[in-house]
Amino acid sequence: MAIVNEAAAPAVRHHPSRSGFGLRAEVHDEIKNDFDSVLVQLIKAAGGTHQVGRLTFRLAQEFGFCYGVDHALDLAYETHVRFPDRRVYLTGEIIHNPTVNEQLAKMGYSFLRPGDDVTADDIVLIPAFGAPTHELERLKNVGCLLVDTTCGSVVHVWKRVEKYAREGFTAIIHGKYDHEETEATRSRTTLYEGGKFLVVRDRAQAQDVCDYIEGRGDRERFLAKYAAVATPGFDPDRDLERVGLANQTTMLSSESLEIADMVRRAMERRYGPDELKARFRSFDTICSATQERQDAILQLIEEPLDLVIVVGGYNSSNTEHLCEIASERLPTYHINAPECLVSATEIRHKPAFSKEEATTQNWLPAGNITIGITAGASTPNKVVGDCIERIAALAGAA
Ligand code: SF4
Incomplete structure (x- = not known):
């Protein structure tokens, strides 16, 4: 399968700023004072x-x-110390906590808004949830310094989803479609031609998918409900023939495991146990902290x-x-x-x-x-x- 955009994320993912600026000891007391x-x-x-x-x-x-939040805050504080006079943006909330976000705002961080004139002299922090591939690509082209705080556990999910896309499996992602992490994760399927995703929020939605796999669904009704949370042009008859499960790292673990099992059993009933290996993949991507x-x-x-x-x-x-x-x-x-x-x-x-x-x-x-x-x-x-x-x-x- 052709890689259409591989240059976008790996270059950002491995940016040297991901490991900080060697100022961890210097910011340690300040972080402790602000949050402990x-x-x-x-x-x-x-x-x-x-x-x-x-x-x-x-x-x-x-x-x-x-650990992901600790890492993100270390990088945010280190960036502030290293570049006190540069304009610094965040692509979104660094983490979902009002106290933390207010503190970063006081330090001079501001959210990147559509139309903001980011230049090569600016610094942009990628939050712990990561950012969609198109946004990373755009910023990379601007040439600004990207400080990538994407949590390693999120990158782990990306790798899984990319593998599914590369090998022709539709990624069924148990997550919240609009959550920043899931937005970034589903975008990883676009790195490979023909990559597909479908986001399911809970057991009830997973059951709809299982019903469709087993031939009990109605195509028009299914598309009316799920086209908006799937790859554009999603075709349930074609795109549910080979599926791989992944999840937003912070979902309810028991629910994610149950959804993976529901889909596995549906695939087995539809195609038989001998076909399962060729048509179904699953990997629990709940992070250990969650x-x-x-x-x-x-x-x-x-x-x-x-x-x-x-x-x-x-x-x-x-x-x-x-x-x-x-x-x-x-x-x-x-x-x-x-x-x-x-x-x-x-x-x-x-x-x-x-x-x-x-x-x-x-x-x-x-x-x-x-x-x-x-x-x-x-x-x-x-x-x-x-x-x-x-x-x-x-x-x-x-
Ligand atoms: S993926 Fe887990 S460890 Fe990483 S930031 Fe999210 S909750 Fe924290």
Whole structure:
């Protein structure tokens, strides 16, 4: 299969700026000062439990910044120190956390908007989610310095999807079509002539795909629903004959595995077990940080808790999934800042599976209670610590 655009991404992916400017030690204290929390450090050192008056806080074993976010922030801070006088752009939010993005804005980073006149003298940071191939190509042609903070786990997914495209398999991506990471991942199929993708968001959509594979679908109805989240010109009769599964790194791990299994079984029923190897590929591309945080919240909600607070950006996919997991068992409140804790009776939060923020009354029960705490991979410990302090203050326990 001909490679039509291979020069675009690999050149960016291997850009020397990806490993930083040798200033890691220099920025370490500043990053710690901006995002770390003494309180959280103390609670961790004490085994994850913190008692204040009538409240007991229990921290999940894994939460907060992942290796990909640490890496992205190192590069952003190093760039700022190395080039204090250059114009620096971000192609989008470096990670999905308002506190972090506000901090970068204070340092002079601004979002690249259509029509911005980027020149060879400028610096552009590629976020941890990566960026679509056409955007990387455009910036490469401008000649600006690209600082690529794309997480290694995201690059791992790209490699998988590129392999599918190269070998004539349609990449079925379990993810959110408009999420920056999935946008970048699906664009990798364009590096190979005839490369195809189809994005499925959840089990229900995966079931539609399985039904079609097994001959139970209606072509017009299928295209009406899925043409917008697939390669232009997608033909389900042709493009679902050979499929490879991948996922956005931050999806619900159990759902991704189930979707891969559903599609595998559909292919087997349609074509028979002997054909499976030639027609089906799968690879779990949930990153280890996401997996560890999901495992940790599953473990935490086994404990006798009264409620769970999940801290993280409302547009953070991995944080949303932590909330979904906890809410199956306990009252759970996904908040994005301490200010969401309005009073001892009122909380602003984003309920599981909802797109909008809601307000709930009487969220903090009376008496001695235990509160589980977790946070997404893009949430600074500082915000987690501030939330714990605010809950304690609201409960009159500080
Ligand atoms: S959540 Fe996973 S893929 Fe995303 S930045 Fe963190 S380590 Fe990388």
